[in-house]
Amino acid sequence: MSTEARKPPAQIALKIRRVLGGKTGWNGIAVQFAFAAILGWIAYEIVSNARTNLENQHIAAGFGFLRNNAGFDVNQTLISYTGSDTFLRVFMVGLLNTLIVSVVGIVFATTIGFIVALCRLSPNWLLSRIGELYVEIIRNLPLLFQILFWYLAVLAALPNPRQSISLLGIFFVSNRGLVVPSPIAESGFEAFLAVLALGIVASLALRFYARRALFQRGHLIRIWPYVLGLLFWLPLLTMLVFGPPFSFELPQLKGFNFAGGSRIIPEFVALALALSTYTAAFIAEIVRAGILSVHSGQMEAGASLGLSRGTTLRLIVVPQAMRVIVPPLTNQYLNLTKNSSLAVAIGYPDLVSVFAGTSLSQTGQAIEIIAMTMGVYLLISLITSAVMSIYGWRISRSLGA
Amino acid sequence: MKRVTLALTLAFAAGLTAQAADAQTLKTVKDRGMLSCGVSQGLPGFSSPDDKGNWTGLDVDVCRAIAGEIFNDPTKVKFVPLSAKDRFTALQSGEIDVLSRNTTWTISRDTSLGANFTGVTYYDGQGFMVKKSLKVNSALELNSASVCVQTGTTTEQNLADYFKANNMKYEVIAFGTNDETVKAYEAGRCDVFTTDQSGLYANRLKLANPGEHMVLPEIISKEPLGPMVRHGDDQWFDIVKWTLFALITTEELGVTAKNVDEKAKLENPELKRVLGSDGNFGEQLGLTKDWVVRIVKAVGNYGEMFDRNVGAGSPLAINRGLNNLWNKGGLQYAPPIR
Numbered sequence: 001m002s003t004e005a006r007k008p009p010a011q012i013a014l015k016i017r018r019v020l021g022g023k024t025g026w027n028g029i030a031v032q033f034a035f036a037a038i039l040g041w042i043a044y045e046i047v048s049n050a051r052t053n054l055e056n057q058h059i060a061a062g063f064g065f066l067r068n069n070a071g072f073d074v075n076q077t078l079i080s081y082t083g084s085d086t087f088l089r090v091f092m093v094g095l096l097n098t099l100i101v102s103v104v105g106i107v108f109a110t111t112i113g114f115i116v117a118l119c120r121l122s123p124n125w126l127l128s129r130i131g132e133l134y135v136e137i138i139r140n141l142p143l144l145f146q147i148l149f150w151y152l153a154v155l156a157a158l159p160n161p162r163q164s165i166s167l168l169g170i171f172f173v174s175n176r177g178l179v180v181p182s183p184i185a186e187s188g189f190e191a192f193l194a195v196l197a198l199g200i201v202a203s204l205a206l207r208f209y210a211r212r213a214l215f216q217r218g219h220l221i222r223i224w225p226y227v228l229g230l231l232f233w234l235p236l237l238t239m240l241v242f243g244p245p246f247s248f249e250l251p252q253l254k255g256f257n258f259a260g261g262s263r264i265i266p267e268f269v270a271l272a273l274a275l276s277t278y279t280a281a282f283i284a285e286i287v288r289a290g291i292l293s294v295h296s297g298q299m300e301a302g303a304s305l306g307l308s309r310g311t312t313l314r315l316i317v318v319p320q321a322m323r324v325i326v327p328p329l330t331n332q333y334l335n336l337t338k339n340s341s342l343a344v345a346i347g348y349p350d351l352v353s354v355f356a357g358t359s360l361s362q363t364g365q366a367i368e369i370i371a372m373t374m375g376v377y378l379l380i381s382l383i384t385s386a387v388m389s390i391y392g393w394r395i396s397r398s399l400g401a
Numbered sequence: 402m403k404r405v406t407l408a409l410t411l412a413f414a415a416g417l418t419a420q421a422a423d424a425q426t427l428k429t430v431k432d433r434g435m436l437s438c439g440v441s442q443g444l445p446g447f448s449s450p451d452d453k454g455n456w457t458g459l460d461v462d463v464c465r466a467i468a469g470e471i472f473n474d475p476t477k478v479k480f481v482p483l484s485a486k487d488r489f490t491a492l493q494s495g496e497i498d499v500l501s502r503n504t505t506w507t508i509s510r511d512t513s514l515g516a517n518f519t520g521v522t523y524y525d526g527q528g529f530m531v532k533k534s535l536k537v538n539s540a541l542e543l544n545s546a547s548v549c550v551q552t553g554t555t556t557e558q559n560l561a562d563y564f565k566a567n568n569m570k571y572e573v574i575a576f577g578t579n580d581e582t583v584k585a586y587e588a589g590r591c592d593v594f595t596t597d598q599s600g601l602y603a604n605r606l607k608l609a610n611p612g613e614h615m616v617l618p619e620i621i622s623k624e625p626l627g628p629m630v631r632h633g634d635d636q637w638f639d640i641v642k643w644t645l646f647a648l649i650t651t652e653e654l655g656v657t658a659k660n661v662d663e664k665a666k667l668e669n670p671e672l673k674r675v676l677g678s679d680g681n682f683g684e685q686l687g688l689t690k691d692w693v694v695r696i697v698k699a700v701g702n703y704g705e706m707f708d709r710n711v712g713a714g715s716p717l718a719i720n721r722g723l724n725n726l727w728n729k730g731g732l733q734y735a736p737p738i739r
Contacts, residue, residue, distance in 0.1 A: 057633055058513075058632050059493060059513070059514060060512075060514075071558040071562070072560075072561050072573070072575075073557075073573045074575075075574055075575075083561035152584075152588060155585075160589055175589050176547060176572075256535075256547065257545045257547060257572065259545065267574070344577045345577060347581070353577070354575075357486050358557060360486060360490075361485060364489045364490075364513055364515075
């Protein structure tokens with residue numbers, strides 16, 4: 001009974017007051033509500049006024065156009081698409097093209113960025129100079145220029161499809177892109193996939209168990225032979241039992257282009273290359289700053305424990321540096337995603353090109369389309385930020401800070 | 402970026418102004434002392450700037466004719482170069498008074514953009530250009546080809562229709578501007594470059610070796626090109642529409658930039674009406690009585706304009722064809738000025 005009596009009174013009202021009104025209390029809340037109401041009213045007036053005016057000028061308005069047929073084609077579609085699909089489908093196609101080039105760009109930019117940063121910090125004179133040169137050249141040239149450079153350089157260096165460079169007779173490189181054999185699922189595909197998934201889950205569980213054993217009891221368990229068995233030998237065994245999981249459709253030159261196989265278009269290659277190398281220069285500097293922010297004593301402590309430079313970096317320095325690295329790294333990821341809209345200059349069918357470009361001029365509904373496009377970029381950026389914030393929070397927590 | 406700016410301008414204009422588009426374009430133009438004319442970013446023969454920044458071309462001359470009849474000075478035009486994607490938004494947002502930018506007249510554009518076509522300045526059709534070394538003689542041999550096209554044009558849709566109708570596969574690579582498209586075609590990214598046939602001839606001149614490229618015989622679409630004005634200003638619509646009719650009428654009557662003053666003195670009733678010594682049609686348009694004289698002095702008649710920019714007197718050397726007068730086997734026909 002006595003413990004209950006000592007419990008503080010319910011503070012919900014107090015909390016609401018603090019959240020909404022700040023220090024000014026209930027008066028502040030009233031002001032906030034009035035302000036929100038005024039903002040809402042202005043927004044409503046603008047929207048309804050715009051609608052009336054557009055109607056008076058006989059400019060089509062509203063989102064009904066999304067259900068109309070687009071009537072044009074796109075040369076890279078991750079989902080099936082033909083000219084008789086709707087503008088909504090075009091929107092999805094463009095969005096996926098933007099996402100794929102952003103994701104690929106982010107992965108490569110991060111990898112290259114870390115490598116360049118480590119080069120710059122390396123005691124090896126040549127390596128550090130090369131890293132420095134890379135950063136100084138790449139980050140000081142305009143991105144659009146670099147995109148055009150890669151595009152025209154890549155195009156100029158490659159032959160036409162009829163004289164394409166063949167690698168082993170199954171890969172073909174030409175100015176129409178890189179053509180690779182495309183996998184076609186066979187009878188053993190489901191079994192193979194199931195076993196592979198099982199292997200990955202089991203390996204992860206094993207790793208989790210091994211880490212716990214190491215941190216809590218100090219037992220070092222060697223798990224790599226088991227992981228190898230799970231991820232390599234087991235799927236191989238399934239292949240022998242159930243037959244091959246997929247066969248390959250080989251590309252063949254027919255008329256002007258290759259028929260069959262999958263193709264990576266040069267626009268994608270040029271854009272991903274330019275975005276990742278450009279952003280990598282900035283990431284390299286961020287990573288370098290992060291690593292330098294860790295006290296040099298940590299490096300010396302690692303060395304005195306007999307750890308190699310690489311192991312010290314991986315286990316001691318980088319985890320601490322990540323706390324400093326993650327927030328500006330997020331900025332770079334956002335920049336990369338937004339910069340991908342420069343794709344329109346080289347004909348890569350990203351969201352801005354096919355939706356805010358072609359669809360806009362086919363329908364003339366500028367306000368709706370630009371608003372949708374801006375909304376999507378905002379959403380992508382906010383999601384990226386959120387994911388990176390969670391990641392940063394987990395690092396801070398694991399470092400006990 | 403420009404597109405976003407234009408869209409925002411349009412959104413604010415539509416959202417914040419109390420009234421719909423003002424019906425006073427002529428007054429606005431006169432007050433400004435300058436006609437604002439939307440043109441292409443560079444298409445020889447239709448609208449392209451020379452090395453001194455002077456714009457020339459058929460579309461440019463339409464705007465010069467309008468400036469001529471309003472100000473009696475064809476130089477009072479501000480040319481606003483627009484990409485295919487930005488052109489309609491620029492017109493809707495009021496940045497330009499007239500869009501004279503090789504734009505195809507279609508029903509969807511006439512009805513959903515809040516703008517009207519005023520007539521046809523050039524009857525065109527879409528064609529294909531290929532390298533001669535491909536040894537292709539017909540568009541029907543283009544199965545599985547890669548095609549470079551400028552985005553935001555009717556061309557893009559005609560292309561999809563044509564290949565679908567003929568059961569052929571193709572790959573489309575769409576670029577933002579005409580120059581980027583031509584550059585990619587020249588770099589070998591695609592086998593085929595497609596646009597309006599006049600544009601093919603114009604762009605061929607830009608290539609390093611024009612002789613190595615050929616235009617295929619097929620015309621796959623109707624592309625009537627003409628100027629556009631905003632909805633809701635009938636007076637301005639009439640002015641732009643009758644500018645073109647005046648250009649055609651003067652060609653019919655044999656009135657040229659050189660002989661217009663002598664022709665105005667003749668006692669021919671039709672000439673007197675057209676050239677303003679009889680009747681007050683110019684004033685009814687909100688202009689002056691001698692509006693047609695001013696137009697012809699500014700740019701000549703339609704035939705002179707055509708020859709100088711795209712016809713026999715130009716590097717393009719395109720035949721009059723459909724663009725000849727109706728009584729000479731073409732389609733150019735103007736309602737009577739009376």
